[in-house]
Amino acid sequence: MTARPPVPPFDRAAALKKVQAAEDAWNTRDPERVAGAYTVDSVWRNRDTFVTGRPAIVEFLTDKWARELDYALRKSLWAFDGDRIAVRFQYECRDSGGQWWRSYGNELWEFDENGLMRRREASINDLRIEESERRVFGTRPASEHGVEFPLQ
Secondary structure (H helix, E strand, O other): OOOOOOOOOOOHHHHHHHHHHHHHHHHHOOHHHHHOOEEEEEEEEEOOEEEEOHHHHHHHHHHHHHHOEEEEEEEEEEEEEOOEEEEEEEEEEEOOOOOEEEEEEEEEEEEOOOOOEEEEEEEEEEEEEOHHHOOOOOOOOHHHOOOOOOOO
16 A cells, blocks of 8 residues: 555644645545545444445545535644644535535544545535635645635
């Protein structure tokens, strides 16, 4: 198996790098690319959906990004310890009817010794917003890596 650095145990710099790598990958909206960061038997809880394994992750993300148009995400490090990282995030997208949404959430991540995520638990809340209220656009410039977004 190929390692996916950084690998645990994480220090602050490695945890920040892992969080930014996840943000960058998710912003590609490429299910295959994103799924490559997870173990072949990775277990997810995403809201009220439970997913196990890379093929199911690819299917889940394909469906997600078919519904969540113009998706743009920001993640920030909350805490880390050993092989675990906690993040908070915000993303914005619009639905097929043109309604914009901002989703707030927290994720708990657990990694294997190769730096692949073996467990992901996501709790997410959605807020209807007007297009004029958007603040997340495309990928984050390198100069903004690690910058926090306001909660409201």
